Amino acid sequence: MPSLIRSFPVPHYVPYSHNGMPGTIVDLDSTNTKPRSTRTSRSSNRDSADYSIRSYKSSKSSKSSQESITPLAGSLHVQIESPPIVCYGPASESSGALLSGMLWLTVAPWEIDLESLKLTFQSTVTTKKPVVFGCPDCTSKTTDLNTWDFVTGTHPVSHGLHSYPFSYLVPGNLPATTDSQLGSIKYHLSARGVTNHGEILQFAQEIKVARSILEGNDRNSLRIFPPTNLSATLTLPSVIHRGGNFPVEMRLEGVVTRTNFTRWKLRKATWRIEEKSKIISPACKIHAHKIGGEGKGVKYEDIKVLATEEYKTGWKSDFDTSDGKVEFGFTAGIPAYITSTDDVDNTTGLTVSHNLVVELIVAEEYCPKNSKLVTPTGSARVLRMQFNMNTTARAGMGISWEDECPPRYDDVPQSPPTYQTLVCESQSVEDLHSI
Numbered sequence: 227m228p229s230l231i232r233s234f235p236v237p238h239y240v241p242y243s244h245n246g247m248p249g250t251i252v253d254l255d256s257t258n259t260k261p262r263s264t265r266t267s268r269s270s271n272r273d274s275a276d277y278s279i280r281s282y283k284s285s286k287s288s289k290s291s292q293e294s295i296t297p298l299a300g301s302l303h304v305q306i307e308s309p310p311i312v313c314y315g316p317a318s319e320s321s322g323a324l325l326s327g328m329l330w331l332t333v334a335p336w337e338i339d340l341e342s343l344k345l346t347f348q349s350t351v352t353t354k355k356p357v358v359f360g361c362p363d364c365t366s367k368t369t370d371l372n373t374w375d376f377v378t379g380t381h382p383v384s385h386g387l388h389s390y391p392f393s394y395l396v397p398g399n400l401p402a403t404t405d406s407q408l409g410s411i412k413y414h415l416s417a418r419g420v421t422n423h424g425e426i427l428q429f430a431q432e433i434k435v436a437r438s439i440l441e442g443n444d445r446n447s448l449r450i451f452p453p454t455n456l457s458a459t460l461t462l463p464s465v466i467h468r469g470g471n472f473p474v475e476m477r478l479e480g481v482v483t484r485t486n487f488t489r490w491k492l493r494k495a496t497w498r499i500e501e502k503s504k505i506i507s508p509a510c511k512i513h514a515h516k517i518g519g520e521g522k523g524v525k526y527e528d529i530k531v532l533a534t535e536e537y538k539t540g541w542k543s544d545f546d547t548s549d550g551k552v553e554f555g556f557t558a559g560i561p562a563y564i565t566s567t568d569d570v571d572n573t574t575g576l577t578v579s580h581n582l583v584v585e586l587i588v589a590e591e592y593c594p595k596n597s598k599l600v601t602p603t604g605s606a607r608v609l610r611m612q613f614n615m616n617t618t619a620r621a622g623m624g625i626s627w628e629d630e631c632p633p634r635y636d637d638v639p640q641s642p643p644t645y646q647t648l649v650c651e652s653q654s655v656e657d658l659h660s661i
């Protein structure tokens with residue numbers, strides 16, 4: 227607590243990011259980062275702050291001399307029954323994922339009267355560059371995405387185990403659980419029960435939300451480098467995964483200029499994968515004046531190199547075709563041991579994207595016709611190319627909830643053999659009488 231008090235008065239606020247570059251103050255409206263207010267009217271930073279203070283007080287009071295010997299009236303526990311939450315497809319198209327489970331209430335050896343029992347699915351966006359360090363409202367924002375009110379009003383609950391089932395279709399446009407160098411997005415299921423004596427039962431569990439974009443066809447990208455005739459064609463996968471490699475096929479054309487008797491020779495090739503993070507830190511109402519009023523935020527950007535490699539050989543040069551070509555294939559990837567995150571879109575103010583940057587150093591050579599004498603002209607160029615790479619979670623089972631077909635009648639297997647129909651060959655009673 228002393229650290230909180232010490233860090234509150236900041237006389238001259240200068241928004242610096244961790245790499246020493248100042249952040250820029252931006253309008254929140256123009257950046258489309260305001261959370262959708264449709265389902266979120268009930269939640270605010272104030273609510274979450276009150277919530278934490280009350281729970282803190284309750285835990286403090288339970289340690290008082292009288293209550294320390296009183297056992298808890300009960301406990302809460304959440305059991306998730308659905309598979310891991312993976313939203314398949316891009317945010318604009320994804321049909322979401324199903325979350326279902328059971329809230330268990332264990333009542334200790336006597337009956338209790340519950341005033342309320344509710345479960346909330348919440349998202350928490352935390353910035354690591356708050357406008358005022360130590361201010362919880364500037365640092366994180368909690369939004370209630372769905373609430374289940376299982377008990378409202380006084381309700382007696384008997385001794386034993388009670389179950390409350392819940393289910394929710396996690397919207398497909400929710401950003402995935404993220405922890406980047408500038409901020410984080412997390413989801414929780416938070417259960418809270420209040421007895422008529424004011425005793426609070428609580429339980430919270432983190433729920434991981436992942437996004438997976440299924441692999442499509444490889445894409446071909448063409449880059450040209452005027453004023454030379456050089457052009458590069460790269461074949462890249464449509465999506466990449468962290469902790470995995472992917473092949474890159476590159477073809478450099480236009481390397482020979484017949485009129486000048488010159489050609490470009492590839493000397494060095496490097497690639498690197500950059501993780502680009504951007505966050506807009508909003509200020510709370512108390513500290514909004516530090517950045518020029520409400521409705522503004524401070525934008526921070528950060529680029530981190532996740533992997534890089536350099537080659538001086540390994541390609542195939544062919545100067546005999548009409549304009550010559552160089553072909554080069556290499557393997558790139560994000561190592562599993564590097565801390566990184568999947569792509570995240572801009573709906574919460576936190577954006578993470580990945581770029582593959584390829585740099586080629588070419589040197590010009592003079593090679594007259596019918597002569598084996600090759601002379602460097604001294605001219606060299608750096609050909610730099612940048613490609614956006616969709617980085618997503620692996621598909622896992624790879625089936626969206628809506629594609630999981632229930633069994634149809636045709637799918638019902640053959641039943642066990644039925645009893646044979648017995649033919650009775652005994653004589654009828656009438657026949658017996660007639661004898």
Ligand SMILES: [Zn+2]
Pocket residue numbers: 358361362363364509510511512513
């Ligand atoms: Zn604040």
